[in-house]
Each structure stands twice: as C-alpha cells, then as structure tokens.
Amino acid sequence: MSFLSRDLAIDLGTANTLVYLKDRGVVIDEPTVVAMRRDTGAVMAVGLEAKIMLGRTPEAIRALRPMSDGVIADYEVTERMLKYFIIKSHGRRFFVHPRVLVCVPSGITEVEKRAVRDSATHAGAREVLMVYEPMAAAVGAGLPVHEPGGNIIIDIGGGTTEVAVISLSGIVTNTSIRIGGDEMDVAIDKYLRKTYNLLVGEQTAEQIKLQIGSAFPLEKKETMDIRGRDIVEGVPRTLSVTSTEIREALSEPVSAILRAVHQTLEQTPPELAADIVDRGIYMTGGGSMLRGLNDLLHRETDLTIHLVDNPLTTVVAGAGRILENPDEFRKVILSENRR
Missing domain, CATH: 3.90.640.10 (ATPase, substrate binding domain, subdomain 4)
Incomplete structure (x- = not known):
C-alpha cells in the first residue's frame, strides 16, 4: 500500500470532524455541522461558522448535524461536508482525489460502513479505507497494539463510547454504545x-x-x-x-458508560486481564474530560486510570500515524472482507 502526500485520515465524529493530512498533521478540527438554504439546498456554512447558527437560524436556513450516534444520519449533507473539508485541507481551489482513511465505530453495521464508503467516494475520494475508532485511539495514545498483551482503551466521543481490549493488532473484545x-x-x-x-x-x-x-x-x-x-x-x-x-x-449516561466498561472487562480473557491490572485503563475522547470521571472509574474498577494527553485529537492522531506507516499497521486497516 503506497500512500501519496495528498492522502487523508478523517475522524468523522458526531460532534467534531478532524482531518489529518499526510506529512502535515491535523489540518481541520471543526464542528460536524452544516448550514443550508431550505429552498435551494445551497450550503451556507460548514463547521464552526455553521455551529454558531444552531438554534439561531431564520426560516429560510437550517443548521443541522449530519452525523448521529457516530454514524451518518444524512447521507447527502455528509457527502457535501466531506467534499468541503477535503478541498479545505489541501488549501486548493481545484479538486483533488485523495485516498482516505476513515475512523468508524467498532459497533458499526455493514449498511453503515457502506454509507461511509459511498459518501466519501462521492465526495471525491479515489479509495476509502477504514479503521475502528478504538484501534486508532490506541495507536494515537502510543499503546503497543502489536504486542501480545492486553491494552484497554475507552474512547468517549460525541455520539458513541467505545471500550476495547486490544492485542496483536486486533480487537479481542469490545463494547460500543451509542452514548457520549x-x-x-x-x-x-x-x-x-x-x-x-x-x-x-x-x-x-x-x-x-x-x-x-x-x-x-x-x-x-x-x-x-x-x-x-x-x-x-x-x-x-x-x-x-x-x-x-x-x-x-x-x-444516567455516566452509568451507561460504567456498564460498558464492566461488560468489556467481564469478557476479557484471563491472561489479558492480568496485563490490564498492571497497565491500567487508558481513556480518551472529549467525553473523557468530564471532571471526576477518572476518579469514578477508579473507584468502580480498582484499576489505574490514565487520561491520554490531547484526548480530543487522539483518534485522528492515531489514524494519521497509520496513514504515515501503512506497512507497520496493515493489519489494523479494515478491508472489504474483514469485519
């Protein structure tokens, strides 16, 4: 697999969309919001400018979030938003056709995967690859995902919470809930x-x-x-x-997150559970910044809780690292035939 310099990694989140451009790092970090005219469907604003309009628009304009619970809720609007971000990330007026690595929830269905692939393709991507968000988060957190040892990561995003135990470049067990x-x-x-x-x-x-x-x-x-x-x-x-x-x-949402953590720990094989006792739990995503959540998790699990540096960008940073080192991380990229 050979990535060109114009290729992108995208964390297509419910709350925010982040874009990593190969050799340049994170170039887009904006709210996943689009403002459009109701009569013509013309895009008025995307990202931060559109978010400011939420709840403040006149009848002729609607501001909406095209993503819901970590997956595409409005296919056409998502496609137009992606096209806008792809062009903006390259700083060019003419269109480019990059290879795109998209981060997706581990609980995504095949239909939802197809929607992501089709939306990115119609937005101009020449090839669409995917990686599960908890895997990208683990890579971004610097965890040794290739090693035969248990690493557990909690990624609390805007629309989903992903809890996964990772070993040997794969997800051993995971819980994905549409709460964030x-x-x-x-x-x-x-x-x-x-x-x-x-x-x-x-x-x-x-x-x-x-x-x-x-x-x-x-x-x-x-x-x-x-x-x-x-x-x-x-x-x-x-x-x-x-x-x-x-x-x-x-x-209520905090309790749901705790249940997801307990469920994942209960499903973890004993040898990997022993590793987790030594290594603790790594927590990332915007929701992980809720004050006291690390203390609550420590009380409930009796494990050390590590809040990852720069939790808002961990997933896209991990995807970017995968983008920069495709041969090293080949096994973590989802193919058409891998589930």
Missing part, C-alpha cells in the same frame, strides 16, 4: 425541563456540562447562572444551578 458527550447534553436539557420547566439550547447545555459538570463529587460545590425560556410562561428566564444538580442529571 451529546447524550450528556441531552440529559442536562431533560433535567432542566423536568425540574425547572426551563428550555435551553444544545449549546447552552454543553456549556453547563463543560463549566460545572462532573461524574464524581467535587471538592467544592459550584454554581452557574443559566438562561433559557420558561416552558409555562413562555418568557426568557435566568436561574442558578449547582454542580451537584448537574452531576445528578448526568448520572
């Missing part, structure tokens, strides 16, 4: 509706999570003033919420 950072935002929104009859936008819910959200009791309770619309009165309203309340709101 976005589901945490939804949980906060639901809590505020139920408890305070307050309706907030998804960006506000995300800010609450980032500012005072936690999975484990904080040393000092924190508060945050939030603004939304009163469901009963129909008028704007401001109220103060505490970190304790938000931790309660996040309990």
Whole structure:
C-alpha cells in the first residue's frame, strides 16, 4: 500500500470532524455541522461558522448535524461536508482525489460502513479505507497494539463510547454504545425541563456540562447562572444551578458508560486481564474530560486510570500515524472482507 502526500485520515465524529493530512498533521478540527438554504439546498456554512447558527437560524436556513450516534444520519449533507473539508485541507481551489482513511465505530453495521464508503467516494475520494475508532485511539495514545498483551482503551466521543481490549493488532473484545458527550447534553436539557420547566439550547447545555459538570463529587460545590425560556410562561428566564444538580442529571449516561466498561472487562480473557491490572485503563475522547470521571472509574474498577494527553485529537492522531506507516499497521486497516 503506497500512500501519496495528498492522502487523508478523517475522524468523522458526531460532534467534531478532524482531518489529518499526510506529512502535515491535523489540518481541520471543526464542528460536524452544516448550514443550508431550505429552498435551494445551497450550503451556507460548514463547521464552526455553521455551529454558531444552531438554534439561531431564520426560516429560510437550517443548521443541522449530519452525523448521529457516530454514524451518518444524512447521507447527502455528509457527502457535501466531506467534499468541503477535503478541498479545505489541501488549501486548493481545484479538486483533488485523495485516498482516505476513515475512523468508524467498532459497533458499526455493514449498511453503515457502506454509507461511509459511498459518501466519501462521492465526495471525491479515489479509495476509502477504514479503521475502528478504538484501534486508532490506541495507536494515537502510543499503546503497543502489536504486542501480545492486553491494552484497554475507552474512547468517549460525541455520539458513541467505545471500550476495547486490544492485542496483536486486533480487537479481542469490545463494547460500543451509542452514548457520549451529546447524550450528556441531552440529559442536562431533560433535567432542566423536568425540574425547572426551563428550555435551553444544545449549546447552552454543553456549556453547563463543560463549566460545572462532573461524574464524581467535587471538592467544592459550584454554581452557574443559566438562561433559557420558561416552558409555562413562555418568557426568557435566568436561574442558578449547582454542580451537584448537574452531576445528578448526568448520572444516567455516566452509568451507561460504567456498564460498558464492566461488560468489556467481564469478557476479557484471563491472561489479558492480568496485563490490564498492571497497565491500567487508558481513556480518551472529549467525553473523557468530564471532571471526576477518572476518579469514578477508579473507584468502580480498582484499576489505574490514565487520561491520554490531547484526548480530543487522539483518534485522528492515531489514524494519521497509520496513514504515515501503512506497512507497520496493515493489519489494523479494515478491508472489504474483514469485519
């Protein structure tokens, strides 16, 4: 396999899309959002510019997320977004046809794989290869994936959480659930509706999570003033919420992540389980940055928890390393006949 310098690795995430250009590194890191005109379907904005429009568009424009739960929800919009990112990553006005390595959830179905392949092909890729996200994350975290030893990685993205035990360039056992950072935002929104009859936008819910959200009791309770619309009165309203309340709101998605970890550990062969006791658990992805999640996982598993450096870019960095060293990582790339 011979990759040319224009070839790309893409972490096509529910929340953000990152693009790695061979020999240059990460060149795109933008929200997976597209704004379009309703009447003509013309693309108005992509990425950060489009995300700012979420919840703020007039009737003639719609801003949407073409990915849901880690997979393609809107095929046509995803294709147009990919084409935009491919052109932008090369900094050229004329179109190029790169070979593309796409990171996909380990729980992806064959139909969903086909959608990824077709979307990238129609966006201009001359060849589409895939790698499972937890494998790319493990490579990006610097784990010895080729060795006959157990390495466990948790990748908490926007739409999915991937827990995988890796040995000898393969995934030995894994659990993939369609719960991640976005589901945490939804949980906060639901809590505020139920408890305070307050309706907030998804960006506000995300800010609450980032500012005072936690999975484990904080040393000092924190508060945050939030603004939304009163469901009963129909008028704007401001109220103060505490970190304790938000931790309660996040309990359901956090518990689902814990169950996924326990399920994976229970399925791990004894010899690899012994390796994991020595090496601990590696955690990456935007959701891994939820405060106290590492402490909660340590309490629940009694294992050392390592939060990977630069968790937001671990997957695409790993895919980039695979892109740069295709012969070394040939076994981790999914072929048409490998599942």
